[in-house]
Each structure stands twice: as C-alpha cells, then as structure tokens.
Amino acid sequence: MTNPIAPDLPAVRMPAKPRAGVWRRLVRRPLALLGLIIVALVLAGAILAPWLTGYDPNEQMFDGLTLEGSPLPPNAKFWLGTDLLGRDLLTRILFGARTSLIIGIVANGVALFIGTLVGVTAGYFRGWIGSALMRFTDLMMAFPALLLAICLAAVFEPSLWIVAMVIALVNWVQTARVIYTETSSLSEREFIDAERTIGASAPRILIRHILPHLLPTIIVWGTLGISTTVLLEATLSYLGIGVQPPTASWGNIIFENQTYFQAAPWLVFFPGAAILALALAFNLIGDALRDILDPTQRGRE
Amino acid sequence: MIAYLGRRLIQSLLILLGVSLITFALLYLLPADPVRQIAGRSATPETVENIRRQLGLDQPFIVQYWHYLARLLGGDLGRSYIQRSEVTELIVSRLPASLLLMVGAILCELAIGLTMGLIAAVRRGTATDQTLMVASFVGVSAPQFVVGLLLLYVFAVRLGWFPIGGYGSWRHLVLPSLTMGILGAGWYARMMRSSMIDVLRQDYMRTARAKGLARGAILFRHALPNAILPVVAMIGIDVGVFMGGIVVVESVFGWPGIGQLAWQAIQRVDIPIIMGVTLVSAFAIVLGNLLADIIAPFIDPRIKLR
Numbered sequence: 001m002t003n004p005i006a007p008d009l010p011a012v013r014m015p016a017k018p019r020a021g022v023w024r025r026l027v028r029r030p031l032a033l034l035g036l037i038i039v040a041l042v043l044a045g046a047i048l049a050p051w052l053t054g055y056d057p058n059e060q061m062f063d064g065l066t067l068e069g070s071p072l073p074p075n076a077k078f079w080l081g082t083d084l085l086g087r088d089l090l091t092r093i094l095f096g097a098r099t100s101l102i103i104g105i106v107a108n109g110v111a112l113f114i115g116t117l118v119g120v121t122a123g124y125f126r127g128w129i130g131s132a133l134m135r136f137t138d139l140m141m142a143f144p145a146l147l148l149a150i151c152l153a154a155v156f157e158p159s160l161w162i163v164a165m166v167i168a169l170v171n172w173v174q175t176a177r178v179i180y181t182e183t184s185s186l187s188e189r190e191f192i193d194a195e196r197t198i199g200a201s202a203p204r205i206l207i208r209h210i211l212p213h214l215l216p217t218i219i220v221w222g223t224l225g226i227s228t229t230v231l232l233e234a235t236l237s238y239l240g241i242g243v244q245p246p247t248a249s250w251g252n253i254i255f256e257n258q259t260y261f262q263a264a265p266w267l268v269f270f271p272g273a274a275i276l277a278l279a280l281a282f283n284l285i286g287d288a289l290r291d292i293l294d295p296t297q298r299g300r301e
Numbered sequence: 302m303i304a305y306l307g308r309r310l311i312q313s314l315l316i317l318l319g320v321s322l323i324t325f326a327l328l329y330l331l332p333a334d335p336v337r338q339i340a341g342r343s344a345t346p347e348t349v350e351n352i353r354r355q356l357g358l359d360q361p362f363i364v365q366y367w368h369y370l371a372r373l374l375g376g377d378l379g380r381s382y383i384q385r386s387e388v389t390e391l392i393v394s395r396l397p398a399s400l401l402l403m404v405g406a407i408l409c410e411l412a413i414g415l416t417m418g419l420i421a422a423v424r425r426g427t428a429t430d431q432t433l434m435v436a437s438f439v440g441v442s443a444p445q446f447v448v449g450l451l452l453l454y455v456f457a458v459r460l461g462w463f464p465i466g467g468y469g470s471w472r473h474l475v476l477p478s479l480t481m482g483i484l485g486a487g488w489y490a491r492m493m494r495s496s497m498i499d500v501l502r503q504d505y506m507r508t509a510r511a512k513g514l515a516r517g518a519i520l521f522r523h524a525l526p527n528a529i530l531p532v533v534a535m536i537g538i539d540v541g542v543f544m545g546g547i548v549v550v551e552s553v554f555g556w557p558g559i560g561q562l563a564w565q566a567i568q569r570v571d572i573p574i575i576m577g578v579t580l581v582s583a584f585a586i587v588l589g590n591l592l593a594d595i596i597a598p599f600i601d602p603r604i605k606l607r
Binding site for chain 2: 135148152272279
C-alpha cells in the first residue's frame, strides 16, 4: 500500500536506529556479560551432555555408592559425587539443564504469546472484549500463582509438556498487564490515528505499527520470564509434581535426594547452585535489556 | 473517597467470586476422582455411588457450585473429605502459624532489603552499590526450597543454633522467616535504592545541605522518612508473593500453617480444603492490594484515588 499523502517517501523504519547495537551495549555491561556467559555455558552443557562425562545419566553404578550404600562425595572419578542410586551427579545436572532450558523456552514462549495476545487485544479493541479480558487478568492476579500451579500439576499426570503448559497457564498474567498498558497508550497516539484515518485495517496497524513498538517490552519480559519459569519448574519438580524421575531435572534431583541431605549436602548444593545461576543469568540479562531498550529509562544512568 | 471505596469493594468481591468459580470448575474437571480416594481401592461400585451421593457430587456443576456459595456466605467452607472435620476450623487453627511466619518474613525482608537499598543509594555508583545490587539479584533468583535447605544445613545441622524444623519458640521462626525474607529483600533493596536516589535529588535536600546540616541528620531526618514510605506501602502487594511461597517453605520446615495444609490436601485430592485455602489466599491478596491502593494517597498526596 502506498502512502496517499507522500507516495514517494521511503518507508520509515522507526525503531531501527535505537536498536542497532543492542548486542554491543549488552556485552559492554559486566553483569549482562556474566549472565550471557552463564547462559552460554548452560546451553553448551545441555547440548554436549552425552559427550562431556562419559557416564549415562540413568546408569546406577556399582562403584557409585559406598559399601554401606550411601552416595559418594565429590572425588576424582565422580567430580560432583553421586546420588542416592549411585548415579553420577554431574551427568544428571548436565542432562537436567536440558529440562530447564526446554521448559524455560517452551513454557515462557507460550506464556509470552498468551500474554501478548490478551494484552494487545484488550488494549487495542477496548470495548466489552477488552474489559472482559482485563477483568479476567485481574482475577488471575488474585490467584496465588504457585498454589494454582501446584493444584494443576498435582491433578494431571505430570510430564515435561504438562509441566510446561501448567507454568504457561500461570505465568502469562504479568505480561498481559504490561502489554495492555502499552498498547492502550500507543493506540491513542497520533500516528496510529493517522493510520486509521487513511483506512488501514486493524491487523495491518497491529502488525506493522503496534507490534514493533511493543517488541522491546516483549523481549525484556520474555527474558525475565525465563527466570521465573526456571524457578517454578524447579519448585514443582522439588515437590515431586513436576518433571518425573528418571528424567533429570534440577528440582527433582533435590527432591529424590532430600533424605540424604544432612549427610550429603552436595546433592542439594550443586543442583541448587545450577538453578540459582540460570535464574540469575536471565534476570541480569533482562534487567540490562530493560535499561537499554526502554526509552523512558534512557539517560538515567 | 467513599464512592471509590465502594467501587473497589464491589470489584474485590467480584474478583473473589470469580476465583471461587474458577477454582471450583478446575477441581470439578479434575481427572482424579475424590470419591475413589475416599472409598479406597477395595470399595464396591455401590459404596462409591453412595459416597458420591452423600457428598452431593452426583449433582450438576451449577447446583454444586450454588450450594457451595450459599454455605460460603455463612462462613462455612464445607467438610474435609478425608479428615471429616470442618474446613473453616482447620484453616482457622492453622492461620496463626502462617500469619506469624508472614510477620517474621516481612520483618526480615524489610530489615535486610531497606538496609541494602539505603546503603546502595548513599554509595551510589561505587563498588559497594554494585555488589549490593548483584546480591539483590541473587536474592530474587534463589529458589526458596534451596535457600531453606541450605539455611537448615548451615544453621541447624552444622552450627545447631536453630531447630531443624517444627513450631513453638522464636527460634523455630528464624530460619523460615529468613528463607521467605531473602526473596522479598531483593525486591525491597532495589525499590529502596531507587526511591532513595529520587529523594536525594530533590531541591529540599540541597537546601538541607546548604544550611549546613550534618550528613547523618540529612539522611535520617530528611531523606529516609520520605524515601521509605512508598517502599513500605508495597507490603500489601507483597502478600501475593508470600502466599505462593508458604506452600514450599512450610513444607521444608514442617511449619504447621495453611501452606502445609494445602500441600497435604493437594496430595490427597481433598477438594474442600484446597478450595478453602485458595479462597483464603485470594482474599488475602485482594485485601493486600486494596490496602496498598488506599494507603497510597496518604503517603503521596499527588496520587488521587479514582
């Protein structure tokens, strides 16, 4: 469609300039860089898991337990020690990284999609659809999220995908609220009015004009959301209603070994540190992205 | 003000009604059949049907929900399927423990968070500031069950300063409160820092410095009271985070509050208890938000209630 007012003007790509160099500005911040390094390490560990240790995550090794049958502390053969069944802890943590990342990306992706859809629809169309959607969002805010997730997870036969869906169903609410606020203020701006005046269709306005402006917010909330998701998955798995053993997850490693925890604290410490590191990494990256991408925050440093 | 309050109260009631409807519907749609759980594996089909009729579970959804609401208005949350006792009584008997934990957690998060935020703001831009902000990130990224287990290991198992779990003296309260407080402290530290930085930038701070007040007097008499109020007003909103955390923290420490009650009920599909605790939590969250909104204009007169 050509612009009826000034048909020869090249298409204006507004957000292009401020966003150029986001990556460069991100790696220049030490904390964000630390976050990126942690994510890269976890990603590498997850992908290369089968080749990094030479053990199978589910192999219960004869020499993996003491003569009395308790787990081994970290040693030269099993770097992080073994768990209550004589399995190599490092291998299970590496394979557990796969679980965390898959759920982090899938659950958070679905939550982000639902949240954006609800927020944009409510913010742009207003009317009864808008208020119905936002009242429903308010209602979801009143649910204790973890309790709801625990109920849902306890009810369904837990599997990796069910856990991901449960987390997504609980986690879209915040995104929806933020996107709603931004969309409703955007759709009152003059350039959107102008689009409407020249007869642009709603989908065109939404996709070409509103969504690009929401992108920074979506990226920031998407990154911070992975952190929440990783923590929620770990918590559900720790309670025994998340990802089920023998599939390794950082949460269920702690769940399985909890009885040995006083005698073998490394079984809580290492997977716990892994959860903390990954959640921290996405929080650090998300926070830096917020500073870089949010124009209202710019120049405050 | 009165009109605003009235509208907010009606809104809050509607939200609670919605929460009850959704929870009720979710639990109604459960694939797990509570009647089978109660009757046991060896029960005959007739027994199962009898129990179903007794509990009114053979009736259509709307009728069941209507009965539940009618009783709820009289403060009756029904009877537990398994313990056979009144859910209201169970919750009331567990509530003091959870409220105590809540007070402990709020004290911990305010004490840690506000101090961190204050120091970070005063030392803004220095290494201290950065270290504290990283620490606040670690606080919000740490899974509560891991924090709880580690605190237990260090302070109860190794050092023996506090009991390993249970309920009773103030010593029992320290570790669970700290576990819950570390998460919140991270948020409060960040909020306190930015609130304090905002205040330090104001003109009246320059006046205070210009008239030669001592640094301590400026900070504690002029800056702190102004900076602390908007942060403390967030406690109301914090209730939601707290209600989520108690299930985990109470189960780690064997704390006999409503979180543990809910967790046991979920494992046994004891629907009336799950419903009850969800409603009580939702009530607390809605109340917290309401209070935070009502208090806001008193703290900052620029905010108007609408």
